[in-house]
Amino acid sequence: MKKILFTLACITIAASSLLMASGQKEATVDTSKSDELVVWLWDMGFNGATMQKAAEIYKEDHPEFNLVIEDQGDWNTLQTKLTTIASSGKLDSLPDILLIQDNAFQKNYMSFPEVFTDLSNTNIDYTQFASGKTGYSVIDGKNYGVPFDNGAVIFGYRTDILAKAGYTIDDFTDITWSQWLKQARVVLEKTGKPLLSAQAGSSDIINMMLQSAGASLFNTDGSPNIVNNDVLYKVAETYMQMLDDGTCIEATDWSGYTNSFSSGAVAGTMTGCWIAATIQGATDQAGKWKITNMPSLDGIPTATNYSNNGGSSWAVTSACKNVDLAADFFAMTFGSSMELYDAVAQNGVLGTYLPSANSSVYSQPNEFFSGQPIMSIITEFAGKVPAIEGGAYYYDARDAVCTAITQIQSGAVAKEAFQDAQDTVNFMMGN
């Protein structure tokens, strides 16, 4: 009998310590001060540095304010955490503020509506942001996000390499892809360097080309637009031509991609303007780079030389205990502070706050990019990007098209591969 009592005592102790552990955890949540905000984001040098600056600015008038930044590494990790927490229903594990990829905003709202807080009736003036940008985070006429940065596409070239082949940056400005392919072949022949690299299995280049002609993988009613999308066929043809020519090489992963141009093996790159910070990381190449717009698609009436890749918005979660504070913080910083946008411009952060385009800082020449005022140039590009249909199934469609293009590369008939892709997206939508 004694033994049984002893065992019982042991179990009671073990169980109560478990309960105590969980009780303590809850207690620490309760003690969090209401003038503190926790943010989850990725890319400390870019998004994190901007948030830090915003907090500094807000602290000047609100000394008791405290911002805690928790770096999640990358968007995929943040998305995984968000999905796990939201699906478990333990919403109090969320931070006050989340940074969300624009292309994932609708999907996350649709999947987890109770995570988001309506920010429409706050003192944030949404008319001061580019309307195309605000659109990503507006659902049923309500604002669920504060617009942050823009991903206007830039094409950066190594001017010293171009010169060896007898070209200048002007030969690559306002051109079409057929001209680009021709000139890139000459550069490859004379210098042995490709002008472009891409991450294998990523469809960034394809999506940039599509949007440059105002085309999207979705129709206005949200249904997939893949197999009958003429622009997509042109894009696939152009993309495969540059891979065949060797003027574009595929790297296995992201670091392989960035390393391809920072090591000097590839003489150019095309992606969202946020890449400027990475390009400038190769300090030995200072003064050898210039940026210009991307080539336009041949034979497409709506083709332009401008597109977008990436960009994100801030969302306030339902776990936020002080929504007024969060809203005021955004209104005073991202929604009105020129000081903030001026301070982070050197990182290549292009805000979508419209008045920031007139900033005096933006017209300053950048020594790394051979004295080009890159922020002014990027702002000008951003104003010309065609708006396209997005959709909650963006990532599903993107993957399906990427699969199709890989299949076409290895010999599949384009129409059949794209039909498969369309079927896949329709399948995903028909849950």
Next chain:
Amino acid sequence: MSHKKQKQMQIKSKLTVENKLSITGWFFILPATLLIFAMSFYPMFKALYMSFRTGIGVNMEWAGLYNFTRMLKDKIFMQSVRNNFFYLIIQVPIMLVLAITLASILNNPKLKYKGLFRILLFLPCATPLVAYSVIFRSLFAIDGYFNTILLNFGILSKAYNFLGHPTSAKIVIIIALIWRWTGYNIVFYLAGLQNIDPSIYEAVKLEGASKFQTFFSITAPLLKPMILLTSIMSINGTLQLFDESVNLTAGGPANASITMSHYIYNLSFKYVPNFGYAAALSYVILLLVAFLALIQMKVVDVRD
């Protein structure tokens, strides 16, 4: 016998020494049982319940067997099932034969530096799955180690994109798996071999059996339980393959190397989340593992 006495006897017979010990035993395993139930069985039942529901994110509704009929039309899932079985049929036999051969060599009492070889063979198992996947990816990259060697020796004239072709991508995964898991299985075989009485070998030797005869007539039958154990574990592991598909090939090219678990992950975290459908697919893996294990237990009956 009075009524009272009868009752007393009943109580006495209930609390025999054996019963007392058994109750104490139950108390001891109770905490672990509760934890396993909460951490393993509860999620399993919850997932089973979820597999009969469908919807986006948290907006789920009852769907009956819809998820299970739906997956038959899912081309990517079918591709992933084919991929898993490709890995299973090619990798598991190669690995187990290699493991049993290496274990027999290591078990040779005349072998020198046995400890060193054991460590070297087991070391890959101590590497984290993500780390070794990333290393294999860089080894087989276009500008990776293998391409550099093949180019420098003039075997290839142009770098071969190992991870960019459907068959070679799958073969790279198989090579990686063999490297990572052979040592793990060797340990089981070594343990099995050490349980075989050396006098049996001496006896067969006196009878004049050849090395092959010894292996197939003595070693292999006596290792049967271990062979069963390792093959069930390997099949189970291969069907749940995830890290290699995600980190080594990213499922590519064109889903040519994607595994079932990787696809389930994509459905939950990358695409518009549909947990009901993902849970239904997980149950298919469970049924496959259970079915294959059952077949094996029937074929290789441990009780002889």
